[in-house]
């Protein structure tokens with residue numbers, strides 16, 4: 300039963316026993332947990348330690364992978380919690396339906412999407428994933444089951460959405476899918492030469508484009524600080540005559556290099572090239588939804604390029620108008636440090652409420668940047684970023700975190716104690732113990 | 740489109756295989772003993788692939804149900820082209836050593852029930868002159884080992900029975916497929932430590948699907964087990980009996 304489960308960032312390392320669940324009709328596997336703590340586990344696409352439970356158990360729910368019911372008229376899907384968004388897309392897209400609030404990878408489970416109340420390129424119009432969850436069933440370690448909807452057991456509903464897997468096992472959920480006219484996206488990429496341009500293009504796009512996000516060059520400094528390729532798009536309503544290429548075979552990073560392949564030299568070169576690749580100010584094209592939403596899914600196990608020490612992703616949101624100056628400061632600190640990576644994205648969140656007590660998204664600008672783990676150097680930079688984010692009244696995303704202090708967490712989520720009455724006595728995670736100081 | 744009967748349809752390997760068959764557009768008749776879980780498997784296939792899925796609750800040791808099964812399936816699906824027998828249990832070897840009753844029960848579920856089911860099915864296929872009988876045996880049936888020989892002996896019986904059946908039905912144009920998986924991460928093996936030799940049920944299902952389509956006789960899944968088992972079979976008995984296997 301012992302298995303080496305990691306998180307996507309491959310940091311920190313943790314050891315835990317794994318129990319697999321195979322049916323939503325099975326009881327809570329209390330007998331196999333013998334006195335330890337346990338944590339539900341989806342597809343392990345969280346970066347840090349919120350999907351780890353060092354020294355305890357993981358309850359792997361990927362075996363709950365059945366669709367239960369679907370109404371092709373209304374787009375309402377009921378499915379088990381271990382179903383991957385990729386599986387939903389596979390059967391729903393041909394019928395004209397899409398996953399709402401989809402994040403930047405489709406290789407996550409419905410349970411994971413709920414427990415982190417994930418968001419995506421459509422946040423400014425559709426809000427978080429939790430907003431599209433009509434109901435779900437929660438199984439607690441004492442065997443009790445709760446049917447949760449915004450009306451019924453609404454406190455459990457709010458605690459479990461964004462509840463980091465701590466309130467119980469989500470067994471199945473009912474999701475309202477989003478109507479689409481075709482699998483294709485009419486997309487446009489706009490070059491932004493600096494941060495101000497990013498903000499103005501973003502403001503111009505929010506109304507007319509359901510999807511927006513910017514890829515950020517986190518090596519550009521001075522007057523070019525914040526230069527970015529801003530991508531926006533809408534579903535095409537009629538299937539185009541000339542079909543764009545659907546991505547074929549996936550690549551994979553076959554081995555783990557002994558050291559990270561991401562260093563300041565490779566990074567500067569890549570970012571320069573990537574930004575320069577697009578000559579024109581705007582480029583418009585019809586693309587299939589896969590490369591548009593999930594470019595990284597085309598390279599399996601790309602997280603290996605960072606070598607055995609793994610990497611961090613830092614994702615913060617900086618609210619309101621202060622956002623701008625705080626973003627500038629965050630970026631200045633990163634460029635000055637020479638850290639950072641290829642993967643840096645920036646997006647304006649909308650002001651739709653997130654349903655969960657601990658949901659991350661709030662109105663403002665969000666930044667997500669990968670950092671190879673170079674030990675203390677990286678950690679102290681991230682601590683500095685926390686200072687800026689705290690001063691600006693922002694927060695950091697637990698799904699991506701492996702290092703924020705308990706003090707920072709308390710700052711970001713002062714409401715976290717509201718979750719305590721709903722946490723299951725058996726359930727805990729490495730993350731939760733670290734940020735709350737609650738013992739195992 | 741095939742019309743397929745799957746016995747032990749709630750097995751993890753069977754479910755994964757059913758998805759590949761349903762993706763081809765096959766009509767499915769699913770038999771398993773747990774009503775709730777059987778229904779959840781059937782719903783998944785129907786919602787995912789919009790194919791016909793029928794269900795019937797069946798405990799394979801209920802022999803009175805075996806004879807009528809072929810008729811039941813052919814009437815609901817309008818015929819029967821392919822059968823997959825997937826049920827099984829993994830005995831507690833130590834418990835079997837202490838109880839002949841336990842041993843007989845394990846042989847019954849893993850061997851006798853399969854042989855009994857295959858008897859009317861073989862006649863149906865022989866008569867209609869086409870189709871596929873696919874049965875999950877195991878690498879464990881290739882040689883008796885102290886850690887697992889009750890299970891091994893049941894699977895060996897199934898393997899030999901299938902060999903004879905293949906020989907008999909070849910001239911009738913019927914495919915008889917013996918499937919020998921190695922270690923697979925399923926509920927059956929939940930208590931085991933999983934290492935590099937372990938495969939997912941999805942991976943095994945791909946192999947089963949391929950073997951059905953290509954009309955194979957015997958497949959080891961994943962394929963490297965063919966070599967491993969050949970080596971294990973080659974070890975002379977005077978040496979083998981001393982090994983801790």
Ligand SMILES: Cc1cc2nc3c(=O)[nH]c(=O)nc-3n(C[C@H](O)[C@H](O)[C@H](O)COP(=O)(O)OP(=O)(O)OC[C@H]3O[C@@H](n4cnc5c(N)ncnc54)[C@H](O)[C@@H]3O)c2cc1C
Pocket residue numbers: 307338339340341342343344345346349350360380381401402403404406407408409410411412414415416417418419420462463464465467468469470595698699
């Ligand atoms: C390339 C990439 C891009 C990403 N892009 C985005 C993005 O754009 N937006 C975004 O929001 N996130 C993004 N993420 C993060 C990812 O979407 C979240 O971490 C997501 O929650 C992972 O889901 P998972 O199924 O892998 O769950 P895991 O990582 O295994 O678990 C996540 C949490 O869910 C809990 N959980 C899982 N299943 C259940 C269940 N059945 N019942 C109760 N709790 C459960 C776990 O306990 C844990 O707390 C990205 C990740 C990657 C690797």
Ligand SMILES: NC(=O)c1ccc[n+]([C@@H]2O[C@H](COP(=O)([O-])OP(=O)(O)OC[C@H]3O[C@@H](n4cnc5c(N)ncnc54)[C@H](OP(=O)(O)O)[C@@H]3O)[C@@H](O)[C@H]2O)c1
Pocket residue numbers: 747748749750751752753771772773797798799800824825826827828848875876877878919920921922923924925926927928
């Ligand atoms: N897993 C491995 O490593 C492995 C290796 C080699 C071969 N195999 C073989 O592969 C086949 C499928 O097993 P699996 O790995 O997919 O395990 P599994 O998911 O545990 O499936 C076994 C199935 O057999 C069913 N079953 C047991 N007794 C039954 C009975 N009396 N009547 C009806 N159904 C019964 C079980 O039903 P319930 O769920 O209701 O108990 C279950 O659905 C088995 O023949 C097994 O021997 C497995």
